[in-house]
Amino acid sequence: MKSQIKQHRIIFCGAHAATTALSVIQELIKRNENGKYLLYWIGAKSPIEGKRLKGIEHTVFPGLGVTIHEILTGRIQRRFSVYTLPSLAKIPLGFVNALFLLLKIKPHVILSFGGYSAFPVVVMGRLMGVPVILHEQTVAVGLANKFSSFFVNTVAIAREESRNFFPKDKTLLVGNPLMSQIVLLPPKSSKNKKATMFVTGGSRGSQQINNAMNQTLKQLLEKFVVLHQAGEVDYKKFKARQKDLGPNYYIYSTIDPIKIPEFYKRADIVVGRAGANTVSEIIYLGIPSILIPIPWTRFDEQTKNAKMAEKLGVAKIITQDELNGELLFNEVVKLYQNWDTIVKKIDRKTADLDSKAAATLADLLEKQIHA
Incomplete structure (x- = not known):
């Protein structure tokens, strides 16, 4: 009798980083012999407050075998608008939403690409004891990623210039993942x-x-x-x-x-x-x-x-x-x-570093899974 393959559940989350996530997903698919990885994406219902636009994850990820979940959460807006107060009111809902999704999925590891919709997933995941990796794509750092860095196991940065924004003992330079194409x-x-x-x-x-x-x-x-x-x-x-x-x-x-x-x-x-x-x-x-x-x-x-x-x-x-x-x-x-x-x-x-970044992040995920 063949032994049953143990499946590992990996969550990706982020606000505006589905293309970056796609690069890592492509790498994991190459390594996904016998279906050992189950992949999930958790993102905002709409990437822009007050708009009903869908991100590329809704059109691309399902075809790659990635299960999509939407989270209802808010953000602290830079400028006051008619959406500011409703957005603030949704912030607590995001944490409740994230908790229920994590209890349902039971992930082995989370990879966050930052942003307001990822923050509750990062926090609730860490409180549940799930290993979390944060990837920062830019040379500057937003509030959500700065706060997230205190809850994660590893901060993977794309550019050396952003190292000073994060705890030095858990920050690694990996580059910005590029699609295989x-x-x-x-x-x-x-x-x-x-x-x-x-x-x-x-x-x-x-x-x-x-x-x-x-x-x-x-x-x-x-x-x-x-x-x-x-x-x-x-x-x-x-x-x-x-x-x-x-x-x-x-x-x-x-x-x-x-x-x-x-x-x-x-x-x-x-x-x-x-x-x-x-x-x-x-x-x-x-x-x-x-x-x-x-x-x-x-x-x-x-x-x-x-x-x-x-x-x-x-x-x-x-x-x-x-x-x-x-x-x-x-x-x-x-x-x-x-x-x-x-x-x-x-x-x-930056070309050599970026060309290997997807594989480096996939290695980090596998390392956390088998730690």
Whole structure:
């Protein structure tokens, strides 16, 4: 009689880090012989307070065998709005919600990618005696991750600059995990036959970037093929213009994260926000980029990410306050004119660390399971 395989239950949780989690999930799937791992994701019902938008985890993770659970929790908002008091009232509910889910799942280990929806999972998990690993993707640190660090066994950081924010005795430098499809792509060395730019505001789009694009699209299309991921909110507006704009304009509402590498492969230039994943990916692939950091994060994480990319020679920063169609057009053209020189000078010093980060985090999970 064959011995029964012991299954280990792993919880992933986070507010805006499903793409980072995807990289580790891909690595665990490779190691998941005989179905020894059961994988779960716990995230907020909606990633944005007051919106009914679903994160990519709802469209991608189920197909990978990851069970999705939603948690009803709130956050401390930076600016007062009609959602501030309801959000504060939901914070205690998050801890109750997390406790019931953890009692139901009975995890062997938790990997948190931070954020307000992960904090109650981290705290209740630790109180239940479950080993917890926290991964910090940015060079700055939000309140939720700072508080979470006191409850976790290990803090895995992506960048050395964030080490001082955490307890030194349990902090390890691991890098920022990249999807296997990204790691398989070679870094840029030559332009495409048709000058191509990929414009993305992140998984949900950016109204500010879309407004600038709306002002300069016709000019850009005279010089570039434009791949434009506008997000759900603005998609219909741009889709209505597609026929008039011609065959060089491709508009998308959202993009399956597993297909993002195809867009990077086609792109000579990237225009986008400065989230930790985007910055890590453009550095790894060496794609000249224009970054427009979100200015309203509490610790200005995206500006710090963008400055790191700029220092490594891969990005030009445009602030949201100065962003307009004319400036965007001029900077894109300038970037393309100097493309060959820029590519040769890009410092990809984080590339090796990031390419191994998913495997390193998977090793840490297995170490905690078998401790």
